[in-house]
Amino acid sequence: MEIPYTVDARPDTGLYNAKLGIWLFLASEVMLFGALFTSYILLRVGAPVWPRGSEILNVPLATINTVVLISSSITMVMSWASLKMKDFKKYRVFMGLTFLLGVAFLVIKSFEYGAKFEHHLFPSNNTFFAIYFTLTGLHGLHVIGGMIVNAYFWGPGSRMWKTDPERFTNRVEVAGLYWHFVDLVWIFLFPVLYLL
């Protein structure tokens, strides 16, 4: 028994199932990170003093990370575009690059965290560090999750290109939507935590 509209779009909605599904999931993620941003605002507004992010955090490293994530977004969308243009080899190159850029992000992040821990700066130090580590940590976990999915679609999952190329292309599109969202969250995280 086949579930309809797994690959082809349903005519009246114009969507295939997974695309609607991922956008709904992203809506819930907006509420998740939104709640954390709300917490940040309430804590900061209620605090007698609040440090300037740029004075405590490593802005250059975070800027590099911002560029890394933005680049990974374009490589991700290019990997999908390659599949749309039926170029599997190019897909693999772009998806591979996306994964490597993700690795780069995590490596840079680990330097950042490492430096903080070396200076005995932990979440328990003050509310600023608490929300900093929580927000960036949860974002980092989302990056890892996305990387696992991307690795799967670069590797064993890519076998589906031979048996059902349209469905595979849709899957990569859906993975891409998630990945872009992770980039989007960072686009807000970066100025809020590091620059303000």
Place this chain on the structure above:
Amino acid sequence: MDHSFEIRKHVRTYIAVFVALLALTIVTVAISYLHLEVRAAVTVALIVAVIKGGLVASYFMHLISEKKIIYASLLLTIVFFAALMWLPIFTTSDPIMYNNVP
């Protein structure tokens, strides 16, 4: 179903957006060095972030040509997100018994 030709047009858009994002990143970092007063700094930073985010959503995520149901779901989300973000702040704005009014 997009044809190859249309995808290639999109690719040019993607690259343009990428360049814009890089430029805006430089802008947002540069402005932070101006050390503006808090309210101005927040406003400018958020505006830039919204533009960047809007570009990612509209072009990388193809939101600019998406279907109505997606727009409706996201609109609903934004409304609730706004409620979550703003209403708790107002609970501290005309307090009955706060000593440390922010």
Place this chain on the structure above:
Amino acid sequence: MSDPHSRAAAGHSAQTHGTDGRHKEDFLRKYVFSNDHKVIGIQYGITSLIFLLFGFTLMMMMRWQLAYPEQPIPAMRFALPFGLVGLIVLAFSRLRPGIHMVVGMAILLMGWLVYWLATNDEMMPGGIMLPEFYNSLGAMHGTIMVFLGVVPLAVGAFGNYVMPLQIGAPDMAFPKLNMISYWVYFVGGVVMLSSFFVPGGAANSGWTSYPPLSDIATTGQTAWLIGMVFLITSSLLGSVNFIVTIIQLRAKGLAFMRLPFFVWAQFVTAFLLLLAFPPLEAAGILQLMDRLAGTSFFLPSGLVVSGELLPNTGGGSPLLWQHLFWFLAHPEVYVLILPAMGIIAEIIANNTRKPLWGYKSLVYAAAFLGFMSFIVWAHHMFLTGMGTSISSFFQTTTMIISIPSVIILSALLISLHGGSIRFNSAMLFALAFLPMFGIGGLTGLPLGLSSSDIALHDTYYVIGHFHYVVAPGTIFALFAGIYYWFPKVTGRILNERLGKVHFWGSFVCMNVIFFPMLIQGLAGVSRRLYDGGSQYAHALGVLYLNEWMSVGAWAMALFQVVFVVNLFLSLRKGEAAAQNHWQATTLDWSATPTPPVAHGNFARVPEVFRGPYEYSVPGAAADFTPQNQPL
């Protein structure tokens, strides 16, 4: 061939194995890790009913303490019913593997757990309940009933099983995700229950887990938080599935305004779960950070615990937790009631042999209710020192939200007028739902007005109010749903005589338990008091009600035994059901066999030609015209 799974399996093997390439499925893939929404729905149903029973038992233990404070609990008397019912169910199993055996063993296990708790020297030395244990029971009763019992039953069981059938879909949009949702829920439930065994016992800061107390509470609170993360994840995955399924997999001709109200209710509920739960997940993460990483998201500066200054960094806000928690928990109560309203609507239409009155109003009211539910939450926080402007805002939105509730209740009531009413067990529960939900809703009004809430907040009045809505409200609707859909799921009918005993007993007991709470609350008795208020002069005049309520609760349990016996007796020996036993118009009854075809639900994909409640159409041959009957 009375076992529903073997019937479904027979249906499966009768199908050619060409359609989906499936051959014989092993036991694990067919019954444990099935992707079939019907199997998953049954899994949710059985698991949630067992959790409901357990949560109820925790309350029965609490009611002993309230009725007979400081007296040793007769542990055997509490555990024995479990043992008895478990053995009865096992007897029905004839010790062959199947539902009866699994459920029977689960009930016996629960009975052992209850006995262990009641005789545990740390929580109940000499059989006398410690205040900390009373608090644990209270927190876990609330958590289990809401998150492990009612919602999984209303949404996971009924939603999963019935909704795809009612929209003419072969399964959910994402069957594998559906299977994962159930098992993540199961793991969350196990984590929650395991918290009883950690040092210090289970969570004891209320189901609301307010900091600062919850931040510094015993280890069980951490288990609670981890359990909640699993439960929230399960809920999120499920809600995505429900929304996509309803939007994308409706059969041909099934426009949105031809959907049964049950499906609309599940649709709105899924949006509530999708968008309201994440902030609680965020809050849970923050509280875990407070408890495990030494942060102070919710701990204010200068907190003194047991005479000592807490060595934390401070700067946090306990109110932040309350905002994040209630942002979910208010929509959550509509998650509790909407599916129930959906069930009642189906049963009323069917048993009055009339279309529902005001279908469009019902739909718009449900959607408006869902929307408003996101902007009323701080009516739970009227006493936190918010200013008058924002209090007025929340008070106003709260008053507004009562309007769609009244519209829905009125439409359902008016639907009875002129109907040719069939008083079967399902309908009895559905009819009782109406005035009970009415009482629940009306008693909410003084709570929603900030001035009267000053006197009533955190009193037994609140407990009476919300239990009226959830217990003789939602749970009656769930019972009604079980009596209504049991024939579809199993091919057998539940015994009507036992059903009526179950109904009348439950109806009387519900009121004996919860009405006095309204009285006690108005007298000023606070909630969550281990001694039931006996230390307060203003409570003395109403303390006698404690014993009545407890006896009511224990009597209620006896009537549920009747229900359990009915379930398992009918599974084995119940009268066989016709394909469309209730002569209903909706696709779940008219277009599928009983039970439905194992994979794909429909022998032929249905097409819909009319609305969902075409009963007693003038000039029609029968008093019902199914949705899929050709024009």
